[in-house]
Amino acid sequence: MPVTIKDVAAAAGVSQSTVSRALSTPDLVNPGTRARVQAVARELGYQPNRAARGLITGRTANLGLIVPDLANPLFAAVVKGVQAAARAADYSVFIADTDEDASTEPGLLRALAKQVDGIVLCSPRSPDAELTEVGADTPVVLMNRQVPGYPAVTVDNADGMRQAVEHLAALGHRRIAYVAGPRSSWSNGQREHGLRVTTGALGVDLVHLGHFPPRFDGGVAAADLALACGATAVVAYNDIVALGLLSRLGARGVAVPDRISVLGCDDIPMSAMTHPALTTVSVPQHEAGRAAVAMLLALLADTGPVTTHRDLPTQLTVRATTGVAPDPEPGTADRSR
Amino acid sequence: MPVTIKDVAAAAGVSQSTVSRALSTPDLVNPGTRARVQAVARELGYQPNRAARGLITGRTANLGLIVPDLANPLFAAVVKGVQAAARAADYSVFIADTDEDASTEPGLLRALAKQVDGIVLCSPRSPDAELTEVGADTPVVLMNRQVPGYPAVTVDNADGMRQAVEHLAALGHRRIAYVAGPRSSWSNGQREHGLRVTTGALGVDLVHLGHFPPRFDGGVAAADLALACGATAVVAYNDIVALGLLSRLGARGVAVPDRISVLGCDDIPMSAMTHPALTTVSVPQHEAGRAAVAMLLALLADTGPVTTHRDLPTQLTVRATTGVAPDPEPGTADRSR
DNA sequence: GTTGGTGCTGAAAAGGATTGCAAGAACTTC
DNA sequence: GAAGTTCTTGCAATCCTTTTCAGCACCAAC
Structure with a gap:
């Protein structure tokens, strides 16, 4: 049987109202009484009943x-x-x-x-x-x-993508693939937008792949497409997808980042633990x-x-899956302009 | 202003008590009234106030x-x-x-x-x-x-460890290392116990390493010890630790499972996604x-x-990080007996 | 010495549901 | 046809707080 406000009131020799006030609006009660009531309440281990309080205040906390x-x-x-x-x-x-x-x-x-x-x-x-x-x-x-x-x-997803693209462009990448997440994801839309704007401004090609489910196997499925489309870097909707990409690329013996760079988004703890560790956009x-x-x-x-x-704000966290773009192979040459 | 039991009572032309009973103890009210009350309640979208109910029943749900x-x-x-x-x-x-x-x-x-x-x-x-x-x-x-x-x-952690050890013994392993988790973890104690019993019964050596924190970096830290102790297989406290082991072993160029087998515990989703995929004890x-x-x-x-x-019950899920024990190198020979 | 505050306190009214109790209706059963 | 059951239903109390309202005491000012 828990201790109620009535018990405290009786023990302190005051009314329930005074107890209630002493605890929730201390200013309204005489310092002497206030101290006595608070002491008694503490001693008895009184905790207001949340249901009763909620009933009258209309708040549930x-x-x-x-x-x-x-x-x-x-x-x-x-x-x-x-x-x-x-x-x-x-x-x-x-x-x-x-x-x-x-x-x-x-x-x-x-x-x-x-x-x-x-x-x-x-x-x-x-x-x-x-x-x-x-x-x-x-x-x-x-x-x-x-x-x-x-x-x-x-x-700021768009700005995260800006940082990502600028990073890749600075490494010499001229053609970037984006592995898109769910259509219904607002974040995905923002990321696509940010990519479009910055690649456009920098004159970098952007290849849109997907949409893929935002899971590991989504990345696995996307890897071959990314490789085939001639991109030297892939940006994934999120880190899980990026991990799937890395897995499939590893299985095919494709060197990351030498042959292709991979960039994730979110910066989940796992991303720092892979080999090579994932470059990603950290979101707080x-x-x-x-x-x-x-x-x-x-x-x-x-x-x-x-x-x-x-x-x-978002922030690019550079780790080991992004590197200098490979030299264009003979025959696939000069894609810029 | 939310609809209360009083509203429903008024709309249905009965007392509050009847509404309450029609909804929570339907057997106590006449089928006709019951149906009417329920219909009205549904129509008005009545949801009992949980605080009020909790106040009287003493339950919070x-x-x-x-x-x-x-x-x-x-x-x-x-x-x-x-x-x-x-x-x-x-x-x-x-x-x-x-x-x-x-x-x-x-x-x-x-x-x-x-x-x-x-x-x-x-x-x-x-x-x-x-x-x-x-x-x-x-x-x-x-x-x-x-x-x-x-x-x-x-x-049944102990039985999981039994399955793990029997699996490893069948693959020819005669010396197994265990990367222990936190001392305060009851599961860890159970796992240690299971390992001790089964390795004892099968005449397999058991090397106890740790305790390590149950994190990725715990596994990273443990990897070198496992390698140095002469074991051909490592069982980790959990999958995260096992992933850390794999990471460090990979970085050192140690072949898994050819040179050393690795076995985790828990079967978290990530375990199926690594390369090679982790053999582990699935816990439901x-x-x-x-x-x-x-x-x-x-x-x-x-x-x-x-x-x-x-x-x-727990169950061993065999994937790709466990394999046949390597031939003993000349000089380190005959460890059995 | 009245009037007008100000400070503090207690009585009592909510708040929305559940439930014990009692009363009325409808049925048996003798 | 009267007495006794069994069903239904409503009244009213109860759960524990918060909060309004009124009351009391005390002090200052006129």
Whole structure:
């Protein structure tokens, strides 16, 4: 039988109201009583009943987080960031996983909406309309996705691609292949865009391959195409796909980066552990998780205007899978101009 | 403003009690009224307020899950298993991550205990005493750990090691190294035990290396020791460590499995993707997660006796990192006997 | 000596559901 | 036809907090 506010009130010789105030709005009670009440509460190990509090305040002190796939290390980072920020503000978080299936998103969203004060929706795959429906009654902050009028935290994918292309161009690559991710991925769209712009500006050829599933076997499947299309460098939608590329290239005995350079995106922990270690665009997903929660809490607090969009910088992390472009073989010569 | 039970009652022309019963104990109400009430409830989109229900029933319909590290794909599988089973029973789950730091476990456990009906505690690193303290008021089911008197779901690590050793012995290996994991890991203890028993029975030498941190770099660090100790096969505490071993062996130009065989444990997705693909002991963590929730729910339901221990089978998955033992080099000859 | 604050406290009303109790209706059964 | 069951249903209490409102005491100012 847990200790209630009534027990504390009795033990301290005051009313329940005073106990409640002493603990949640200390300014309103006489310093003497306040100290006594707090001491008694601590001594008895009193913890307010969250259900009772929630019933009257209408708040649950819970947040929701929806990610496409918990097994993807990228989202593990998001989860940790969200958890950290939530815990700091005394919120708990419910986590749900859509298993990369867009059709489960609306249902999960609705189910979660009932029991949380706000939701962080990470990399949703559903069309805009489905998302805005729930956003109407429960505050939702988007991650890795932008929908007009909705608060969002994104990372600057396009700039990451700019850095990647400039890096490759500086190494002499004149023809780059992109292994595209899911059509429904907003990030993929951003990356394609960034690639198009920078390759265009630098006069580098861009070959679009895919779309492929954002998994290891997607990369495996794409490797042969990348090799055949005459590119000397491949940029993958994400690191997992890049790892698949490396695996298949290794199996075919293709030297990386001597014959072909490979570049990933996300910088998951595994990327630093391969041989050769993967050059990749680091995206601050942990930080993005924190930022999303901060934005959500600001929205909930409802005190003044809130920054409703943050775009976090990305950064190229050069490791060992990118190198100087091979000399054009005789016959395939001068592709520039 | 959400629709309450009062709204439904008014719309259906009955009392709140009848609405409550029609939805939660349908047998107690007349089929006619029941149908009408249910229809109205559905039409109005009525969802009982969980806080209000929890206040009176004393139940939260939430479960807690504590894992050492969400970024570890092994625990991602646990999470998915737990989620699936919980959702099926209409429970939501709070997830917490200790970041492999045993000292945060008791605090998290206590914090979680207040807001859930039961907790699944996966691979705890704390000493028994710390764990039993919380177990007193909140039902706790352990995973990958046994504490006398506490319900638990485990996997048969010892038998997995038996399969591993028999496999290696059949390939002609007579000297096996084990790269040990954390001292505080119960699974590690079980694995060591299984190895000792089976190598003893088969007359195979067992070299104990470590303890090493259960990370990629732990494996990297262990590789040179394994090579130097004269073993022709290495069993790693888990797949991540095995991947580290492979990486370092590859960097040193040591042929796997020709010169030395490598065997992991857990069968994380990454293991099938390396070159060569990792031979490993598969542990059914997804299934274990489901089982732990089933046990917890049975405990909560409090209807009759409950199986308080399940031990799930493990299975050797042979891939490409284990092969026939190399011929003993001249001079190092006859090690048997 | 009244009036008007200010500070602190307690009584009581929510908040939305569940559930024990009792009453009325409908049926048996003698 | 009366008494006793069995079904249904509604009333009202209860869960634990927060929060409004009013009251009391005390002090300053006129």
